[in-house]
Every structure is written in structure tokens, then in C-alpha cells.
Amino acid sequence: MIVAGIGSKRGVAMEDVLAALDAALARAELARDDVSLIAAPAVKGGEAGISEAAALLGLPLVLVPQSQLEAASSRTKTHSERVVALLRVPSAAETAALAAAGAEARLIGPRLALGPVTCALARRGSVA
Template sequence: MIVAGIGSRRGVSAEDVLAALDAALERAALARGDIDLMATPAVKGGEAGISEAAAKLGLPLVLVPQTRMEAASSRTRTRSERVVALLHVPSAAETAALAAAGAQASLLGPRLALGPVTCALARREEAA
């Protein structure tokens, strides 16, 4: 399972979100069809651009509660002081992806920032 974690500034468009997602996918040598779901911090639930991007891709959007974000924060690779001040976690995209993918998930790389959006990809290996 692969989860795309999304972080953003207020008012992002679906196009902004999709551009960041596509850039992260390209870096990881993956395609849109490889993504199982999108995740974002619960406080971003009102961001129409994030919701619209998930809907355009036909993906479920998981709004990750703060407690789950904090529980996943020790597994992140990057740190944004702005995000720490706002959300009390090192990276919105990375922690959302990790939290939604589960305790055994790992990042495919550091978050990618493109304009007002960050995207991180996390993978959870399915049990055989």
C-alpha cells in the first residue's frame, strides 16, 4: 500500500496538489495508479484543493488526527520550523503519510516541496 501525504498552505488548488503529487511520484518512479489513498492533517480537512485532487484521482482522503500525526513524527526525514510551530510535527506531508499507512510504514524518500504544496510517499508492505 502506498499513501500520498499532502501538506499545504491555505487556499491551494487541486492543480497545485496534483503537480506536487506527480513530481513526488516521478522521483519515486511510480504512477498515479500506484497510490492507494491520500492523507492530510485533519486541520486541512477544509482545504478544497486537497479534497478535489483526491476526488479527481478517485482516491479516499484520510484526515489524520493530531494524536496520530504526533505518534508518527519520530519517523520523518525532514523538519520545517513553520510546520512545527503550526502543527507540532516536523513535516505535515511526511507525518500524514506515515500515520495513514500504519506503524510499520516507511517513507519512500523525503517530502517534496513544490510551490505551496508538499508531498511525501509512504509504503506499508502488505502481509503475505
């Protein structure tokens, strides 16, 4: 199972979310069909662009509570001071992907930032 974690600035467009997802998938040599769900911090629940992207792809959107983001923090690969100031975690995309994929999940690679969106891919179970 592969989870795509999404972080974004406010007001992000669906097209920006899809572009970041596609770029992260291309870097990992994966396809959209390999993704089982989209995850984002719960505070992003009102972001239409994220929910519209998940709906277009026919994937569930999991909104990860703050406590679960924090629990996944030690497994991240990158660190953003901006995200630490806003969410108290090193990476919104990475912690969302890891938390939604489970305790044994590992990142496929570091988050990819593209414009106003970051995307990280996590695989349940083992390192890719």
C-alpha cells in the first residue's frame, strides 16, 4: 500500500496537487494506480484543491489528526521551519503519509516540493 501525503499553502488548486503528486510518483517510478489513498493534516480539511484531487483520482482522503502527525515526526527525512512553526512537525506531507500508512511505514523518498504543494510517498511495511 502506498500513501501520498500532501502539504500545501492555503487556497491550493487541484491542478497544483495533481502536479506535485505526479512529480513525486515519477521520481519514485510509480504511477497513480499505485496509490491507495491521499493523506493530509487534519487542518487541511477545508482545502478544496486537496479533496478535489482525491475525488478525481477516486481515492479516499484521510485527514490525519495532529497527535498522529506528531507521532510520525521521528520518521521524516526533511525539515521545514515554516511547517514546524505552523504544525509543530518537520514535514506536513511526510508525517501525513507516514501516519496514514501505519507504524511500520517508511518513506519512499523525501518530500517533493512543487509550487505551493509538497508530496511525500510512504509504503506500508518496508522500505522501498
